[in-house]
Amino acid sequence: MSNNETAALPLQALYELHTAAPAGREGMPAFAAELAKRLAQGRDAEVADFLRDSSSLCQERLHQLPGEHAPWQRDHALWLALARISLPLGQFYGGNPGVPRRSAELTAELTALARAWLDDWGSRTHQPWRLRDGYDLVLRQVFGVLGHEGMSSADITGLLRWARELSAKAGIAPGAQYYCQWQHLLHQLPEPELLAMAIEDGGGQLSRDIVQRQLPLQRTRPAGQRWALWRDFFAQFPAVLDQLRLPEPVLIASRWETADAARRDLLAQDLFKALCFASDDDWPHDRALVECMLQTDAAPLAAWFKQLGHLAINPAVAQRLWEARWPALLPLLLPACADGCKHESDRAGYAPVAETLLADRPGDLARLAAGPLTHLLPALRVDTLQRLLPQLGKAASGSASKGLRAALAQALSALPVDAPQAAGWLAKPNKNLVLAYRDVLVAHPDPASGSLLSALLSGGLLDVAEQGPVQARLKDLGAAAPVADAAGSPGGEAVPAGSDAGSLAELEAQAASLQRLSPVIAALDQPALLDLLAPLSAQAARALLHLAASSPQELPALARQLLAQAGAENRARLALALVQHWVAADGAPESRWVLKLLPGAADDRIVDVLSSAALAWHKTRKERAVVALQQLGRLDTVYALSCVQALATGKTLKPSVLAAAQAVLAEAATRRGMALADLGDELTPDFDLGRGVQLQVGAQTYDVLLQGDLSLRLRTPAGKLVRSLPALADEGLRTEWEAAAARLKTLSKGIKAVLQQQAPRLQSCLMLGRHWPLDTWRRLFLEHPLLRVVAQGLVWRVEPAAGQPFSLRIAEDLSLVDAESDAVQLPAEGRIALWHPAQATEQERAQWRECLADYGLKALIEQVDAPADLPLTSQWQQELLQPLAPIRLTQQALDGLAGPWRFHAGPVCDGPGIYLHLRDFAVQRWRVELLHSAAMPYYEPGHEIDIEGFALRDMAADRLLPPAEWPLPLQASLCAMLQALASRAAGAVAAAGAAQV
Numbered sequence: 003m004s005n006n007e008t009a010a011l012p013l014q015a016l017y018e019l020h021t022a023a024p025a026g027r028e029g030m031p032a033f034a035a036e037l038a039k040r041l042a043q044g045r046d047a048e049v050a051d052f053l054r055d056s057s058s059l060c061q062e063r064l065h066q067l068p069g070e071h072a073p074w075q076r077d078h079a080l081w082l083a084l085a086r087i088s089l090p091l092g093q094f095y096g097g098n099p100g101v102p103r104r105s106a107e108l109t110a111e112l113t114a115l116a117r118a119w120l121d122d123w124g125s126r127t128h129q130p131w132r133l134r135d136g137y138d139l140v141l142r143q144v145f146g147v148l149g150h151e152g153m154s155s156a157d158i159t160g161l162l163r164w165a166r167e168l169s170a171k172a173g174i175a176p177g178a179q180y181y182c183q184w185q186h187l188l189h190q191l192p193e194p195e196l197l198a199m200a201i202e203d204g205g206g207q208l209s210r211d212i213v214q215r216q217l218p219l220q221r222t223r224p225a226g227q228r229w230a231l232w233r234d235f236f237a238q239f240p241a242v243l244d245q246l247r248l249p250e251p252v253l254i255a256s257r258w259e260t261a262d263a264a265r266r267d268l269l270a271q272d273l274f275k276a277l278c279f280a281s282d283d284d285w286p287h288d289r290a291l292v293e294c295m296l297q298t299d300a301a302p303l304a305a306w307f308k309q310l311g312h313l314a315i316n317p318a319v320a321q322r323l324w325e326a327r328w329p330a331l332l333p334l335l336l337p338a339c340a341d342g343c344k345h346e347s348d349r350a351g352y353a354p355v356a357e358t359l360l361a362d363r364p365g366d367l368a369r370l371a372a373g374p375l376t377h378l379l380p381a382l383r384v385d386t387l388q389r390l391l392p393q394l395g396k397a398a399s400g401s402a403s404k405g406l407r408a409a410l411a412q413a414l415s416a417l418p419v420d421a422p423q424a425a426g427w428l429a430k431p432n433k434n435l436v437l438a439y440r441d442v443l444v445a446h447p448d449p450a451s452g453s454l455l456s457a458l459l460s461g462g463l464l465d466v467a468e469q470g471p472v473q474a475r476l477k478d479l480g481a482a483a484p485v486a487d488a489a490g491s492p493g494g495e496a497v498p499a500g501s502d503a504g505s506l507a508e509l510e511a512q513a514a515s516l517q518r519l520s521p522v523i524a525a526l527d528q529p530a531l532l533d534l535l536a537p538l539s540a541q542a543a544r545a546l547l548h549l550a551a552s553s554p555q556e557l558p559a560l561a562r563q564l565l566a567q568a569g570a571e572n573r574a575r576l577a578l579a580l581v582q583h584w585v586a587a588d589g590a591p592e593s594r595w596v597l598k599l600l601p602g603a604a605d606d607r608i609v610d611v612l613s614s615a616a617l618a619w620h621k622t623r624k625e626r627a628v629v630a631l632q633q634l635g636r637l638d639t640v641y642a643l644s645c646v647q648a649l650a651t652g653k654t655l656k657p658s659v660l661a662a663a664q665a666v667l668a669e670a671a672t673r674r675g676m677a678l679a680d681l682g683d684e685l686t687p688d689f690d691l692g693r694g695v696q697l698q699v700g701a702q703t704y705d706v707l708l709q710g711d712l713s714l715r716l717r718t719p720a721g722k723l724v725r726s727l728p729a730l731a732d733e734g735l736r737t738e739w740e741a742a743a744a745r746l747k748t749l750s751k752g753i754k755a756v757l758q759q760q761a762p763r764l765q766s767c768l769m770l771g772r773h774w775p776l777d778t779w780r781r782l783f784l785e786h787p788l789l790r791v792v793a794q795g796l797v798w799r800v801e802p803a804a805g806q807p808f809s810l811r812i813a814e815d816l817s818l819v820d821a822e823s824d825a826v827q828l829p830a831e832g833r834i835a836l837w838h839p840a841q842a843t844e845q846e847r848a849q850w851r852e853c854l855a856d857y858g859l860k861a862l863i864e865q866v867d868a869p870a871d872l873p874l875t876s877q878w879q880q881e882l883l884q885p886l887a888p889i890r891l892t893q894q895a896l897d898g899l900a901g902p903w904r905f906h907a908g909p910v911c912d913g914p915g916i917y918l919h920l921r922d923f924a925v926q927r928w929r930v931e932l933l934h935s936a937a938m939p940y941y942e943p944g945h946e947i948d949i950e951g952f953a954l955r956d957m958a959a960d961r962l963l964p965p966a967e968w969p970l971p972l973q974a975s976l977c978a979m980l981q982a983l984a985s986r987a988a989g990a991v992a993a994a995g996a997a998q999v
Contacts, residue, residue, distance in 0.1 A: 023882030038073035059935030137172035146183030205239035312342030317351025340374035391425035513545035577604035589626030635666035771969035869978035
């Protein structure tokens with residue numbers, strides 16, 4: 003387009019031209035240059051008309067332009083011309099440093115314009131939440147360019163008083179927080195006049211901003227002279243200190259005396275923060291203040307230090323606290339330093355303080371909790387560890403923490419292998435200390451640990467469940483382990499370490515030696531559950547649960563052998579009971595050990611429980627939801643994966659949970675050697691109905707049959723069809739009867755779940771025009787026992803390799819017929835998709851509507867009456883499908899439509915604002931984007947949004963697709979959505995008009 007043509011275009015048309023998709027915001031610099039040109043040409047009326055009628059989206063884009071793309075931000079005359087036009091319209095566009103040039107004339111002119119705007123604004127009728135907007139324009143924006151160098155104090159204070167007056171008119175309470183750009187004005191007043199202005203303000207927002215402005219100045223002064231002029235002000239207005247919470251020890255100490263308990267808790271937090279920023283020169287003065295505070299009330303300081311530990315201090319503060327040795331804080335110093343050693347980068351600062359403290363107070367180590375001690379051990383010197391071995395033994399004996407045992411094993415590997423024993427660890431050992439000693443020996447690099455490990459086994463201090471690591475280490479060393487008898491005491495000849503017993507009697511004997519069982523299995527120690535592990539005795543079943551609960555990761559060999567004794571059906575029922583127990587415990591990590599027993603035992607009975615739990619946890623228990631999804635992935639059945647896919651494509655999951663679901667599906671596709679996009683077609687289980695399912699109860703066999711309405715029937719040996727198993731007549735067959743009934747219930751629930759998953763999947767296939775090769779379609783739909791029933795209510799469109807497309811349906815006898823019920827044949831080559839009315843004539847639509855009604859067929863998805871109107875050519879702006887006319891509606895109205903359409907809000911951008919809603923498709927890696935002006939990431943009543951239109955993105959290639967690549971069904975669907983948005987907006991306008999009348 004030539005320069006003359008550009009100059010002749012109206013600004014609105016030019017704006018639409020430059021910002022049409024895909025340019026969007028990227029086209030704003032070119033438009034801003036033309037807007038500035040017309041300002042320079044004196045075309046003020048044209049610019050004013052454009053700004054008056056511009057959308058909120060356009061105004062946002064003008065505000066957000068950086069200086070290099072906004073000519074008025076670099077030219078004072080242009081800026082002033084724009085301000086003279088925009089400010090009377092309630093718009094104000096800022097500048098850059100140096101633009102505008104501050105002066106008395108500019109301040110006077112802008113003040114006059116702002117007063118005129120406020121008079122106009124105040125004369126209007128506003129909703130309560132809109133009243134403040136006009137005043138905010140002046141306070142937040144215009145005040146930022148008022149004032150100039152050399153301005154008199156009287157003029158400055160006059161503007162400040164005017165700002166306070168405006169805040170009152172805006173309905174802002176005297177002590178409430180608000181924002182005003184008066185910093186340039188405050189910068190020019192001397193400290194005494196600022197203090198007087200703060201007193202006049204009475205502790206409001208102006209007072210707080212003045213005090214904040216003083217903070218850098220005060221910190222340049224010696225600690226004893228800071229805030230000298232302000233002490234009386236803070237005594238008169240303590241709320242200013244309470245709201246600002248300045249990290250200034252002198253102010254905190256002055257407030258401490260009169261503060262209540264709740265305020266002292268907050269002041270304690272502020273004091274520790276202040277100490278972290280204090281210099282060495284400040285410390286003598288600050289130390290005296292802290293001592294006075296401790297004498298008055300030490301509890302809040304000690305409580306906060308105990309709660310936050312190293313997060314409340316830094317290494318310099320830790321050293322100062324050690325030097326001060328205040329009794330209220332000293333016992334808390336070692337735990338804080340220990341926690342500070344958690345990250346290797348911080349150890350160099352905290353470790354010397356801990357070393358010095360332990361040299362003087364070694365007893366503090368034994369009182370250290372397991373977590374902090376775990377962090378401290380890697381930071382201690384070897385000689386310190388050697389000296390503290392007795393205290394380390396006491397600490398280990400008082401904790402069952404596996405993490406502490408691992409940290410001890412790593413740290414003590416640098417000491418002689420017999421050092422713990424020499425320090426008296428085995429003099430009177432309890433179980434915790436024995437396990438810690440075992441782990442130290444197992445991890446020690448010295449081969450001499452073998453003899454100590456053998457002695458530990460021979461001493462009978464370890465039960466069967468605790469001997470595994472020892473036997474594995476002896477095996478690595480090539481040593482022999484003494485054989486334990488049934489009671490766990492040594493006896494018999496030495497055998498290679500790690501050998502397993504095989505017979506049931508031997509397994510029972512080993513299980514019987516486990517006398518101390520983990521308390522976490524108590525909730526599962528129920529006869530009904532233990533009976534599922536028959537022929538194992540109750541003690542052996544408890545031993546199995548104990549081994550699963552106490553093993554660090556995988557099941558030990560003994561546990562796997564015990565579990566293998568139960569039958570397959572009982573193992574499956576056990577797996578279901580364990581999953582139900584874990585879910586009932588809200589997925590608690592301490593109950594997660596039961597999941598170790600699922601591999602090789604679970605079947606599809608656990609799927610519904612886990613998928614329901616994942617959906618229930620995805621908002622507030624994200625990690626637990628991920629674990630549930632991973633268990634479904636490990637089960638790796640078609641039904642389990644179909645439920646994962648339903649979760650991934652159904653309700654919006656939180657990002658981390660959605661990523662886990664997608665990872666499970668990607669791993670499943672990799673195991674099957676297929677593309678992820680094709681996996682969805684394979685995830686419709688047939689529950690073996692194609693091959694025939696039979697239920698066995700004693701001598702009676704029942705065939706499971708799928709009916710035309712997708713319900714199940716049982717065919718009895720007499721040939722009668724029944725809905726459920728006959729009542730149990732022989733109590734001896736109860737186990738078989740319950741297993742058959744559970745199988746039938748699982749089948750019925752599974753079929754219902756699959757049908758619920760098919761509706762959104764088939765709807766996506768319909769919208770995107772998904773095609774299948776003919777052979778694939780036969781296998782997936784015509785030959786599938788479930789989907790062929792679903793497919794009978796749908797109309798299909800065949801596209802032969804040669805010839806015209808035609809439509810068909812699947813008849814009750816599985817033959818293929820057209821809308822006139824005449825038989826048709828599939829071509830030798832071609833493809834097939836769901837038929838969509840947008841690709842058919844009106845006559846064909848009427849024929850199929852009549853045909854389906856005549857046969858009483860009800861489709862799983864809306865198909866014959868799906869939207870068929872295609873967009874007009876004028877609605878396309880490159881890759882963007884725009885509405886026929888501008889659409890503006892409230893955010894609540896948009897959300898009310900976007901949810902049922904399966905769109906979710908996009909990312910929150912600077913502003914803050916959300917500028918698009920998204921819908922991702924699983925059947926093809928496409929994303930539909932609904933673009934609009936800024937939506938709020940929080941609830942704001944009445945907030946309005948301008949709709950820009952729809953775009954279609956290929957996620958695999960990360961590109962916007964041109965209209966020629968948009969499937970016709972999708973075009974028709976999105977066109978109908980635009981019409982729905984327009985109708986909702988028009989309805990709101992009509993309702994508002996009626997309300998005014």
